Amino acid sequence: MNPFKGYVALTFEFHKEGRRWVGVCQELGTSTYSRSLPEVEKQLSQAVCLHLNTLEDVGERERFFKEHNIKLYAVKPRNETITLPLVERANFYIRPHLQKLPTPSLC
Numbered sequence: 001m002n003p004f005k006g007y008v009a010l011t012f013e014f015h016k017e018g019r020r021w022v023g024v025c026q027e028l029g030t031s032t033y034s035r036s037l038p039e040v041e042k043q044l045s046q047a048v049c050l051h052l053n054t055l056e057d058v059g060e061r062e063r064f065f066k067e068h069n070i071k072l073y074a075v076k077p078r079n080e081t082i083t084l085p086l087v088e089r090a091n092f093y094i095r096p097h098l099q100k101l102p103t104p105s106l107c
Contacts, residue, residue: 006101007073012044014093025097027070037093048099049107056102072101
């Protein structure tokens with residue numbers, strides 16, 4: 001079976017809890033924390049990569065994406081064409097994250 005090749009657009013949400021930044025991928029539920037925003041962003045990207053690889057490895061990516069309404073793009077979309085369900089909340093930083101599929105084997 002050949003894995004899907006393309007892109008997926010995800011929503012990354014960041015907020016501060018005390019002295020730590022917390023990052024969450026809204027669609028996957030993947031999360032992490034760190035002392036700085038750049039570091040938590042990097043860690044969240046790595047965690048999402050590992051999550052997507054695991055879904056692919058166990059053959060659950062298609063079902064999971066369908067259940068969570070995660071849209072696949074055959075070609076890399078331009079930023080202005082990506083629409084994500086954004087819920088604005090005070091003290092939260094939200095940004096889109098574009099992930100290439102299949103993900104690199106070493107995240």
